[in-house]
Amino acid sequence: MHFNLSEERKMLRDTIERFLSDKYSKIKNHYEYSTLREGYNVKIWNESSDIGMISGLIPPKYNGLGGSGEDIMIIFELIGKYLCVEPFLSTGLMSSTALISCRSDENQLLDDIISGKKIISFCHSEIDSRYDESLVKVKAHKNKNIWHLDGTKSFVLNGDQSNIFIVSARISGNQSDKNGLGIFKIHAKDCKIRPYNTIDGYRCSEISFDSVPGKLLCSDERAYKCILETIFAGTLAVSSEAIGIMQKCFDLTIDYLKTRTQFGKSIGSFQALQHRMVDLMIEIEQAKSCVMLAAGTYNSEKNIKYRNISAAKNLVGRVGKLVAEECIQLHGGIGMTWEYNLQNYAKRLVMIDHLMGDSDHHLEQFKKYSKY
Amino acid sequence: MDFNFTEQEINFRNEIREWLSINLPKNITQKVRKYQRLNKEDYEIFMKKLNENGWLAINWPAEYGGTGWNSVQKHIFEEEIVKANAPRVVPFGLNMLGPVLIEYGSEKQKQYYLPRILNCEDWWAQGYSEPGSGSDLASLKTIAIDNGDYYLVNGQKTWTTLGQYANKIFCLVKTNTNCKPQEGISFLLIDIKSPGVEVKPIITLDGEHEVNEVWLTNVKVPKENLLGEVNKGWTYAKYLLTHERTGIAGVPYSKKAIDHLKTIASEITKNGLPLIKDPLFSSQIAELEIDIKAMEIFNLRTVSAASEGKAPEMESSLLKIKGSIIRQKTSDLLRKAIGPMALPYISEQFDEGWNEEPIGPAYAGPIAKQYFINRKISIYGGSNEIQKNIVAKSAFKL
Structure with a gap:
């Protein structure tokens, strides 16, 4: 039992992190960027294919370089951290999963996904x-x-x-x-x-x-199995994405608590606020642990796989809402503005609970797969 | 990542499980299962058996008679003990004083005290809290005056768990009052049989006697009973509070409790259906089960990192806070599950040999009582609020 990433995966993560931090550092406001007519940057998408970010989502059997639960978790956690809007979820993961679980003969389509040619x-x-x-x-x-x-x-x-x-x-x-x-x-x-x-x-x-x-x-x-496989793959992905977003919201808020002064001192010196940050830290670790379990058991038999993904999505739904709301509250007025980047993270975090089943839906799924 | 235990770890678990099934006396596991009162002998029989097998001091290095286990092995051992309905290994000598002695004690002290802890000659109690010093531990008032070849100790300790069975107590005392509170504290090893020591019971809200107050009136403590250096007690106390606390979340207890909860909820009916089929109630169980799963992995991440040499720091505090909340939530749902059957309180049923007909199913008897006593989990060992202060200070640098 261990929870470390293999050397290959660490390299994958570092490569993607460098790529995204380079591409996304120039973006001032995510919303305005992502609501371009294309919905994303075609150049970033094509380059992401070159560094193996798309093939990392697809198993070697289908010409990919990854496709395990861990790969999905690592890649989507970073997608969350940088609020990357390129079509990794729709095309890279869900459509490839659908094509694979259909057992169709559309291998050319899979190749076109990997190369970034087709959305x-x-x-x-x-x-x-x-x-x-x-x-x-x-x-x-x-x-x-x-x-x-x-x-x-x-x-x-x-x-x-x-x-x-x-x-x-x-x-x-x-x-x-x-x-x-x-x-x-x-x-x-x-x-x-x-x-x-x-x-x-x-x-x-x-x-x-x-x-x-x-x-x-x-x-x-x-x-029907194809639909389940595809949705549960997407569920693991957005759950992982949420972990990256939560961590980012947390970091932004800690920084803010250190710099914002009121009553002559930094507001981070107030115990009422410190304790709320510790609560967030605990819940983020909990959610992260649950997503790790889901990722680590992604290749298990269906009942275990779906049960653990539903557990993760349920917890991510509960914790995501808490983190988004608390981070806005702890920022005060600035957290309410369009200009400050927290809003983009908070909104995505809450909206993830509206994708692939919300926390109530996945609680029901968890009960079903746990045979309550 | 690999969520499976290794073959060696699985064999290790099996070995412990098998040993426990043979060596744990049935009358004791019966009492633990029924939440009946344990006496001093019940604890000692179990600890002596563990010692005979070399498994008593899991937090000591092998050279002092400890197991030398890594944190994964300790985790497995602790989990199996809970599963087997064993009494808990009384931690004050073994897991609290022992590691401090090994780290800071003199050679003479180690040679004298450590074997006595192992063979159960000494039962140690913890003398930290005082009536006026809980969370603000450094404000303690018990004073030790240097009288040449002995210290004269006066003061009062409280919340002394199982102090009624102890013959020794390690105490934090003030040896200097003209400095910062933390710099005037020393760590004394005191014989409870000394003249001037008096142990009085405190009955808790569940009607039980587990904790005590300890009065110290003109107690003469030989100088050789000072641990480490004078006025360095705060360092030792902190070491004791942070040492190897990966088991602090109590995950094995939560796992056992939620299994119990699910069993009960499938026996009890509501509107003609098992309670576990009730959407409202089963959703509460399911959310808790997810929280416990997450907690288990969070705990294992910490355990696994510790076995690779990364000592837990703030993780201990995070695990303690969430672990206590989860344990309390399981007691809370157990209480709700049994409805009005939570009401009867028959104190005699917690004595060994009680054989009257219970009111309702036998499992209902201890549930309300356990709910109330489990409120202590978020208070003891540094309250959850203090843990949050520690994390904010060390991790956020706020």
Whole structure:
């Protein structure tokens, strides 16, 4: 038993850290940067491929260089630390996971992900599906041996920059059946796309299909499993991202407590504030421990894997809200401003609880996988 | 990262488990399981058996008769002891005084006292807190006046755990009052049988006698009973409070308690269903279970770092704070789980051999009492508020 990173992983982490700190140090306000029309910087994305940041998310069997729980944790923790908005979550991790767990023959697409050539988004959520893995209303039907999709997918990350969509759709059954689902490959040019900015500085889209042709990648049990695998991969990723963000919020707040003076001394000298910082420190260590457990058991059998990821996401949801709210409060007025960078971190931290299932959802999942 | 114990560690765990299953007397584990009162012999029988097997002093180096175990081994051992319903290893001589003696004691003191701790000839008590000195320990008032070949000690110590069984007490005393409080403290080893020492019980809110006050009136303490140098006691006291505190979170207790909670919650019914199926209640259990899982990994991270040579500093404080809150939360949910069955308080049921019919299931009996006494966990050993001061000072430099 040990909790150290291997030498290779330390090198990976250091390389990525140097890269991100170089690229992101010039960015003054994350929100204005990330709400560029592209939603991210294409140059940074391409260069991240060169240093192995995308292939680090994909297993060697599929031409990647990583793909373990630990790799995902390390990379996304740094993504959180620098509030990096390039499409690592949508394309790098979730679409690659979907393609792999579909057992499709789309190996060229995986190569295009690794090389940064293509942006591919996973489209599952619908406007009223909340966090349900099997609630799918988008319909798929066969017409002259070709599959066609109808309906709308919501909250699609990087949707307006995607070349390809990987879409869950209902082939048969009721809207919440686990059976009767299919996973389809769709070309973005065939879809109607309505892009918008999210409150935490990302780009999402509504994607509508009006008899859009698609290729079936897998169906039924395999399709449902693919959705679970993809969402749980994303869940581990955003949980890890949250750890990086929490640490950054904490550091910003400690610095502020040291420099801000009131009543003739630094406000960090007040015990009431010190104790709140210790509470945050404890909770961040707790959340980090839980994410480490989820990352370290990512290759275990499904019940353990999903149980530990849900435990992590639940705790990250609880602690993330605490950290965001406390850090704003401890900053006082300056924490409320658009200009000061804390707001970007705090908003992302809270919004992570709205992605891939919130803390209540994952508490239910934890109970389910722990056989309560 | 590797979350698995090594094969050696697993074998080590099995060895301990097997030994405990053979050597722990059943009547004692029965009492521990039922939260019944333990007497002095119950503790001593267990500690003597451990000593015969060389497993008593887990925080001492091998050359002094300790196990020389690394922190992972100690962690495994402590976990197995709790699981096996053993009495706790009384820590005052073994884990508190022992390491201080080894670090700062004279050769003569080490040779005299250490074997006596190991073979249970001496039962040590801790003389730190005083009625007027809790969190502000350095403000202590017990005074030791240098009378040539002995110190004359006057004062009062309190919260002395299991002092009723002790024959020795290590005390922090003032030997200089004309300086900063921390610079005038010395560390004295006192025989409780000396004239002028009086131990009086303090009954806690659960109706039990575990802690005591110790009155010291004109007690003559030989000079050779001074540990280390005069006026350096504060250094030794701090060493004692920070030494190897990786077990401070009490994770084994929390794990055992939540298993107990889940068992009880599947037996008790609410609206015709097991309580664990009630969404409101089961969510509280699940959140706590997640907190315990996180705590366990946090603790193991610290243990593992310690075994690689990185001594825990503020981690001990963080573990103590969160560990105590979690242990209290488990007692709290146990109390809620049993509903009105928490009300009956039959003190006799905690005596060995009580064989009347309990009111409700037997497991309900001790739960409310345990809830109340567990409030102490966030108070003793440096209250959680003091721990936060320590972290803020050392880690944030605020």
